Amino acid sequence: MAIIEVATGRKLTAFISPLEDADFKLITKKKYFFDWKKEKGTADLFKLTLQDESEILGLLALTDFPREFRMQIHLLCVSFDNRGKDKKYDGIAGSLIAFAARTATVKYFDQACISLKPKTELRAHYKAKYGMMDGGPQLFLEGARLQSIIKKYLP
C-alpha cells in the first residue's frame, strides 16, 4: 500500500501487520487517542508502519461477524503527528480501511462487507471520503464500492 509524504508527494511503501504485545509499550493515549490495551482480546488489532521503520502511523481494531460475512471497524486512529493540516503522511486511514476491506474479501469473497458506526457529525464525511453507504445507524461498504477502495489504497 502507498502512503504519501505530504512535503514531497513521494509514495512510500507501508505494511499492516498484527499488533504485538511489545507494541503496547509504545502506544500512548496522547499519541493514539484511545486506550488500545482495553481492546486486547475483544477485537483483532493491527498497526501500519513504513518499510524499514518501526514507528506506528496508524492503528485499527477489527471485529469479525462470520454469520453476516462482515467485518466491523470498531476503532481506527492515525498517530498524533499525522492528523490535520500539518500531517506528515497522507492516506493512513484510507489504507487501514482498505486493509479491512481486503481482509473481509479474503474470507468472504463477493459477500464481503465492512461497516462502522459513525459519530453523527462525521457521517456525511465518511460517505464522501470513502464511498460508504447508509445501513441505518451504521455505514457499510460492499460490492463495487468495497473493491474500489481496495484498488485505490492498496494498488
Added chain:
Amino acid sequence: MSYKKLLHEHSPKELVESFVFPVKLSAKQQKAADLQLAEAREKAREKMTAEEKLTGRLMGLKFRMEDYFRAEKPNTEYSFGYFLKLYIELLDMKRRGFAEQIGIDETLLSQFINQRRTPSDYIPIRLELHSNNSIPAEYWFRVIEKDREGAMLLNKAAMRKKEMKYVTGGISVHL
C-alpha cells in the same frame, strides 16, 4: 483529550481521515441497527451485477494466494491444488468443462487438484489466459514454489536420508 475537543481543533473532513470513534448503542438499539444494516445490504446485493460478484470472488482468491506465498512459513492448509479447485468453484464451473477450456484432460486436472502431480510451466500460463490476466501466471508459479518449500521443510530429514546414498564426495569447507 475528548472527542468534543477534537471537533474544535479539526474539521470533520480531517477527523474522518484520522479516526473511527467508538459509538455505544443499547442492546435494543444495536438489534435494530443490525436489522437495518441487513436490509440495506440485501437491497445492495439485489443490485449487484454478475461482474461485480465475479470481481469480488477473484479478488478474494488473488489475495488469499498472495497471503500464502508471502507468508514466512508455508501454510499446509493451502496448495496449488487447493487454489485451482477454489478457482473452478468460484467460477461455478464443472471440472470437465473447465478442463476442456484450458485444453487438458479431466483426469490430469484431478491429479493437479489432488496434488498427485506437479503442474508443468504451461499450466500457470493457461490459467492466466483463462482468467483474462486477473490471476497472473506468476501467482500460480509462486504458489507452486511455496508448495515445494513446504514439502521440503516437512520432509527435510527423510529427503536427506534418501539422497545421501547418491552423494559419494564433497567439499570440506562449511559456511
